[in-house]
Amino acid sequence: MKTITIEEIIKKFSLEVLSGQDQLHRVVKKSKVRRPGLEFMEKFDFIATEYIQILGKNEVNYLHTLTIEECKMRIGNIVQYDPPCIIITSQQEEPLGLIQYCTEEKIPVLRTPDSMSELSAKLDAYVVKAMAPEIAIHGVCVNVSGIGILLRGKSGVGKSETAHTLIGRGHRLVADDIVVLKKLSPQTLLGTHDENNKEFLALRSIGLLNVVRLYGRAAFQEETRIALDIELTKWEDNALNNELELETKFVEYMDVKIPHIQIQLQPGRDISGLIEAAANNWYLKQQGYSAAEEFMKRIESDIE
Incomplete structure (x- = not known):
């Protein structure tokens, strides 16, 4: 500690x-x-x-x-x-x-x-x-509609570019490249910057950007509670499915379990839109709502 x-x-x-x-x-x-x-x-x-x-x-x-x-x-x-x-x-x-x-x-x-x-x-x-225990990991941390998201993936996969698109949609950057995770309780993980990378976003072919200077104070947030861990990966043929509701997977940071989602990249896929959907869907689940359950109730009602 x-x-x-x-x-x-x-x-x-x-x-x-x-x-x-x-x-x-x-x-x-x-x-x-x-x-x-x-x-x-x-x-x-x-x-x-x-x-x-x-x-x-x-x-x-x-x-x-x-x-x-x-x-x-x-x-x-x-x-x-x-x-x-x-x-x-x-x-x-x-x-x-x-x-x-x-x-x-x-x-x-x-x-x-x-x-x-x-x-x-x-x-x-x-x-x-x-005094919270902390670790530093490679990734990007953003706040999407009030929900803290950790973006991970191999170098060059497009994490920073995705964060930039999310900023353009009205969401906020917390940290780019190095994300500091603080364990505030057995259930609470806080994501923040390491001071050196505060407000900065590095984009390949463009260089280093100060998002506050470019887009205003609303483009940056000091810290956020991590609710989702999203991994961006390369596209794999036949790897995706169309299940009504995927089983929730988790990753652990300092023994704190965080729901994990993998999003595969391919030209034409709206990755930022999918991240927004994932964040909003997570929020609805916290309120006790499941789209899959409602869909099945409609099917059962029609059958009856």
């Missing part, structure tokens, strides 16, 4: 450093943040350790009612769980004893004007993505 430092979080969210300037190299090891509650009162063995601790208005107001020694004791109940940092929200005044104790214990104390709910949501999303 990847790690991030407190310094990276400070830069990302423009946090104010109240103490622990020499401890900003501390590493965040858990992909969620916590709001202390019972931790203020006593040590509980079942409470997870090493989480960023966030103090909202209720927690800070409670600490303000305590003496310096009492505050140190309550903060000590948090520090014993080894948080990489403590963040005060809503630009509140730090409680008496907090800075002193955390300085002694080498725990950075940070502050933000964001509310507890705002910071928790943003920080959780950022940390989960930043």
Whole structure:
């Protein structure tokens, strides 16, 4: 699992450093943040350790009612769980004893004007993505009508050209040539670029294009959840069939199963149109609709 430092979080969210300037190299090891509650009162063995601790208005107001020694004791109940940092929200005044104790214990104390709910949501999303396991694969990632699609195939098969046609139809490029896949959960795979190829699309005989400069912001998307894996392959005679509904096949990336479709290439085939159809059909299946089932019901109804 990847790690991030407190310094990276400070830069990302423009946090104010109240103490622990020499401890900003501390590493965040858990992909969620916590709001202390019972931790203020006593040590509980079942409470997870090493989480960023966030103090909202209720927690800070409670600490303000305590003496310096009492505050140190309550903060000590948090520090014993080894948080990489403590963040005060809503630009509140730090409680008496907090800075002193955390300085002694080498725990950075940070502050933000964001509310507890705002910071928790943003920080959780950022940390989960930043620490997610990831791999880089050769391919193209596009978002078609809100559905993330990974295009794969041998070099020169036409992945980038297909992506360019899809952009012309109003869809969005996410990454060309190198696609970074992040595992956000056992069921969720996120596709994105590697920063170097952000907004760029390479077309044979044409060269490198910046799709945002050429076609506007709507032509590019930073990331997308991968819903379909589509492999573009060379045409093989007698390899295609006309079954009413093909059995769903899957590929796995970091143990996340993604539905897989193979599309064979031949002059005259509208590959971009087929990809649009595949995306829309996948969406209908998620809604519980099957065209094959409806067709068979009509046939059975006619027979009856």
